[in-house]
Amino acid sequence: MSRTATYRDALYEALREEMAGDDAVIILGEDLDNGGAFGVMGDLPERFGDDRIIRTPISENGFVGVAVGAAMTGMRPVAEIMFMDFMTLAMDQITNHAAKIGYMYDNQYSVPLVVRTPAGAGRGYGASHSQSLEGWLIQVPGLKVVAPSDPADAKGLLKSAIRDNNPVVFIENKLLYPKSGELDDNAAPIPLGKARIRRTGTDLTLVSYGRMLDLALDAADILASEGVECDVIDLRTLKPLDADTLLASVGRTGRFVFVEEGTGGVGAEVCALIAERSYGSLIGRPIRVAARDTPIPSAGPLEARVIPQLADIVEGCLESLRGV
Amino acid sequence: MSRTATYRDALYEALREEMAGDDAVIILGEDLDNGGAFGVMGDLPERFGDDRIIRTPISENGFVGVAVGAAMTGMRPVAEIMFMDFMTLAMDQITNHAAKIGYMYDNQYSVPLVVRTPAGAGRGYGASHSQSLEGWLIQVPGLKVVAPSDPADAKGLLKSAIRDNNPVVFIENKLLYPKSGELDDNAAPIPLGKARIRRTGTDLTLVSYGRMLDLALDAADILASEGVECDVIDLRTLKPLDADTLLASVGRTGRFVFVEEGTGGVGAEVCALIAERSYGSLIGRPIRVAARDTPIPSAGPLEARVIPQLADIVEGCLESLRGV
Amino acid sequence: MHTTTSEALDLYRQMLRIRRSEEQIGWLFSRGLTMGTAHLSIGQEACAVGVVGAAQPDDYVVSTHRGHGHLLAKGAPIAPLLAEICGRATGFCRGKGGSQHIAVRDYSFLGTNGITGGGMPVATGAALSAKLRRSGQVALSFFGEGASNAGTFHEALNMAAIWQLPIVFICENNGYAMWTAAARTTSVPDISARAAGYGIPGVTVDGMDLLAVRAAAHEAIGRARAGGGPTLLEAKTYRFCGHSKSDNGSKYRERDEVAAWRERDPIARWRADLLAAGAEPEVRQLEAAIEIEIDEATRFALDSPYAEDEALLGAYAETARPAAARTQQSQQLVEVR
C-alpha cells in the first residue's frame, strides 16, 4: 500500500529494513543519537543497539577507513559523514582505499560500503557547511555516486546502495529532508545507474538531480505556460551515468540544459558526454546552470546569488531556445 | 642568454631565485634532503638552511594547514606533496581553508601558498602513486591550478605561482623531470591564466597540458604528414582557464580534441566550455582522449592500456575529422 | 595570581560581555534574525577570558565553531559580530562568513572555523611564521575535547613539538561533542594526557576558575614566548546551553549534571566576590554599560543593509606580490650563476 512519508523517514526506513534484513549491515558515524544530525537515525540506536550503531569520534578519514576494513571482512557498513564538506578529510580512504581495493587487489576483496552524506546550501551555514562536491566523486574510478531527489528514490536507491558490492557515495540534500512524497511499501529497491524521466516534452532536455530537480520541474511548468515542452530527467545515479536515457532524450529534443547546485563538474561531464556522443542531434548550444565559482557565503541574500535559483534555470532554458 | 636545462632544474632554479629574492618564501615537505623525492630540491637545504627548508613529518593535511597559517601571517610557503595521490589527505586544508580563507573572511587575509606535487603514471608505481587529480582541483573556487609541460614554462610559471597571492596547486609530471629544453636567464615570469599556442593549423584544435602535450605535438606531426594541420594549445593554467585562446582557436578550426592523463575531468570542463560558448563554430563532435575509468594498474603493459598513448590521440583526431 | 579590584572588575566585564552578547545572539536566532546556526559558549567564558587575558594583543588566536567568546576576549566590538551573524554588510566579513567563519585581522584573530580540528594546523603555521619572523608572537589554538580525536590534533601537536613553536593548544573540555559524551569517543579522561605522545607539557585546570585558567595560560604562554615550545592546556568546563541553536542540551545531559555545573558559573561566582568586596556600584555601572553596548550593537546590526553583489567578487585575491622589493636580489643571484 502507498502512503506519504518524508525524505528523512524514507532514508530511515531503508536503513531499518536493510539492517533488519542483514546482520552484516552496520552504521558508523558521529552523533547518531537523538536522531542524528538531521533526524534520519530515528530509533535505530535503540532498535539495533551499540554493536550495530557505532558512534565514532570526530575522525572522518579514520572511521571511513574503519568502514573499509569492516567491508573487506564481511560487514556491509553504512558510514555517515555529517556534512559533505567534511568528506574532504576522508578522500584518501574513499579514493585510494574504498574505490581501488576491488580492482587493484584483483577482486579478491570487495568493499560493500555506503557513505551517506548531506550536501547543499540554502541554510546560511556558510562556506564550510554548504558544498556539493559530487563533481569530484564522479571522477573516481570504482566508486558509484547516487543522489536521490524524493522520498521514494531515497528509500529505493539507498536499499540498492546497501546491497551493492561496490563503494557507493550516497548524497542527500539538507533541504530535502522534510520533503514528503509517496512511498509504496511493496516497492522494490531502485536499481543504481538508471535515470528517471520525470516529464516528457519535445523541445528541450532539462537534466538535474537532488534538490535542483524540483526547481527544474518548476521551470518546466513555467516554460510550458510559454508553450515550451521539456523532457525533465532526474539522473538519480551520477556515476555510472545512464548515458542511454540522456542521449535518447537529447536525440529527440536537440536541446540540453543541465542544472546542479555545485560549481559545474557534474554538468561538465554530462555536457561532454552529450557533445561527444549526440553532437549531431544538437540544434542549440548546451547550457549549464550551476553555482558561481566562489565559496558559498553565509548571508541568505548573498547565498541566493551564488546558488542557482528558479529564475536562473528558466533563463538557462530560454537561452538554450534562443539557439546558437 | 639561453641554455638548455631539465624540467627538474628549471623548477629548482625558480625555487632558488624566488627564495633568494624574498625571505618570506619557505619550503615545507617530506624528505627534502638528498634532492628530495624527485631531485628538484638540489642544494636548497644547504643554501637556505633549516629555517627556510622545513622537513615535515608524514602529515599531509597537517603540514598543508601549517603552510596555510604561515601564509596568512606573512610567509609565502611552497608546500610539496610527494605524490599527487597523497593530496587526497590534504583536501580539507586545500579546499576548506586555503581556497576559502580569502573570500569567506572578506579578504582580510590572503593565502599566498603554492602546493607543488608530481602527478601522472608511466612508471609502474601502481594505483596509489600514479593519479592525475587536477579534475578535482579545477572545481575548487579560490584555487589556481597550473601544470607546465616544459622547462621554460616550469620555471616561469612556478615563479609566478610563488608571487601570486592566491593558493596555487602546481602540478608537475614525474616523467617530465628529466626532460630538457631551452631556458632564457632573462625570461620574465610567465603569467598564470594564459594558454600557449604551440603549433598552428586550420583543421583541428588539439588541446592538452603537462606530459600529454608532447604526445599531442607528436600526433600533430603525424597528422600533418596526412595533410591535417592542427592548432596545438598547451593550457598551462587549468584554472582559471584561458577561454579566449581556446574559443578563438575552435572558432577557426571548428574541431576540438582534448587530451589528458586523468580520467576526463579537465577535458569535461573545457569541452563543456566550448560546447556552451562556441557551439556554433563546431563542425564536428568534440573528442576527449583520457584515461580509462579504472584504477591504474602497476604492470607496464596494463598501465599502457589505461593511460592514453600516442595512437589513442591520433585516433581521437581522426575520429573528430570523420565528423558527426 | 592576585588581582586588584579594578582588574577584577575588568575581568568580570569581559566575561559578562561575552555572556550577554551570546544571550543576545540566542535571542536574535529565536527571532529568525541570524543566518545559519550559532554555537554559544555560555558557561565557558572563563576559558576565553583567562587564556586571552594572559596573552599580548598581537598574539594570534585561532578559534573554533564556538568562537564568539574568543573573539570578544580579544577586545573586538560586539556590533560587527552581531552584524556578521545576521549576515549584514557591516559584519566583520560583510556577511560572507557567518558565525563559524569570522576572522578579524585588527585583533590578530585568524578565525572561527567550521571544520572541527581544522584550526590546529593553521595555528601551528602562524606559530611557525612568528618564530621565523622572530616577531615574539605566540599562537593560541583553541579546540574542544571532541576535536582532540581528529588527526589534525596529532599532526599539529607533533609538528609544534619538533619545531619547538611558540604556541599553546587550549582544549576546552566541556565533556560533550554535540550530544556525544566524551567518554564514548575519547580514550582518555584527561586530554592533557596526550601531551606525553609529543614530549610536551600537558596541564589540566578547572575551566570554571578564571584565575586558575589565567595562571596556567600565563605560564604556558610565557614558556612559548621564551622559546620553550608548545603546551597542551586542558580546561575542564561546561556549556550551560545546547551544542547549537538546534539543541537545548537537555536530551543527553542529566538535569542534576547541568545544575551542578551551573553552581560553578564563573560569572555568577565572580560577581558575588565583587559584591562581597563592596564593588556593587562599579558592578552595576559596568553591567549597565554592557547592556547599552548590546542594545546599540543590536540596533546597528539590524539597521545594516545586506552586502551588494559586489561583495560576491574576490574569490581570488587581486594583487600579486610586487616584484620591486625583490628584483635586485634575485638579479644578483641570476648573475652569479
Next chain:
Amino acid sequence: MHTTTSEALDLYRQMLRIRRSEEQIGWLFSRGLTMGTAHLSIGQEACAVGVVGAAQPDDYVVSTHRGHGHLLAKGAPIAPLLAEICGRATGFCRGKGGSQHIAVRDYSFLGTNGITGGGMPVATGAALSAKLRRSGQVALSFFGEGASNAGTFHEALNMAAIWQLPIVFICENNGYAMWTAAARTTSVPDISARAAGYGIPGVTVDGMDLLAVRAAAHEAIGRARAGGGPTLLEAKTYRFCGHSKSDNGSKYRERDEVAAWRERDPIARWRADLLAAGAEPEVRQLEAAIEIEIDEATRFALDSPYAEDEALLGAYAETARPAAARTQQSQQLVEVR
C-alpha cells in the same frame, strides 16, 4: 620463550626465506625486470616472523609499502609474489597491484599499502568486524615510525581503544622514514610512549631479537583475543638496505651506524646459534631448499605472461549481494510496520 631445535630451524627458515626473496627482488629490479619500485625489509625480518609467528593463520595482517616480509611470514608462496612484482598475470593480483598493492585473501592478508598510515584504519575496521562477528580473529596492523606521525595513527588507535578491539598495532621503528631520521620529525624517541594518549599498553622491544618480538607479540595478541583491547607494540629495528630501490641508504646514514646494526643481524645470529647447537646439516639442507624455491619462483615469474586486456575490467565488483538470504526477514519487518 623457549624454542625446540625444530622450531628454531623453522623460524630460521622463515626469516631466511624473506631475506632471500627480497634479495632476489633486488636482483630482478637491478635487471629491470620488476614494475615500479620496491621497498625491502632486509634486516627487519625478525619483526615480521616474530609477530606473525605468534598469531593464528586466520588473524588479519594489514601491511605497508614494505610488506613482502609480512606476507611471506603469513606463509604465502614466493612465486606469485615475484610474479606480481614483475607485473605478470600469475601474480597475486595479476600484476594490477604491484609491490605496494598486494592482498592475498587465502592468507587473510588484507594488503600491502602505498599510502603511509593508510592501513591503520583499515586494520581497525577488520578488528571491529572480527569483534562483531565474534570470529575470534585478531588484526595485526604493521606500520613504521614515520607513519606514527600521520593523523590516521591517532584516529585508529583512539577508535581501537574506545571500542576495545582485538588488534595489535606494530610499529617497526627502523629509525628512518625514507632518508629523514626519526628524531627530525617525531616528537618522542619511543613510539610506544604514544600509547598513553589512548589509555592502552605501549611496549618497546628489540626488533632484532626474534624471541623478544615473539614474546611481546604473543602477550599482546593474547590480550587482544581475550577481549583486553589493543596494544601498541614498538620493535626497534633497522633496514640494512636503502628505503626503496632508488636509494642505497648510504647518503644519510653513517657507515658505523649501519655496521653496528648489521652486527645484530637477526638471521646471522640465529644461524650461528643453530650451528653452535650442532644443527649444521639441517641448516644447510633448508638453505638449499630455499634456493630451489627462489630459483623456481623466479623462473615461474619470468616465464609468466602479462595479463590480457580482460584483466582491465572489474573496476566494479560485478554481483550485488543476493537478496534471497534476507528477503523473508525484511518482508516480515515491512509487514509489522
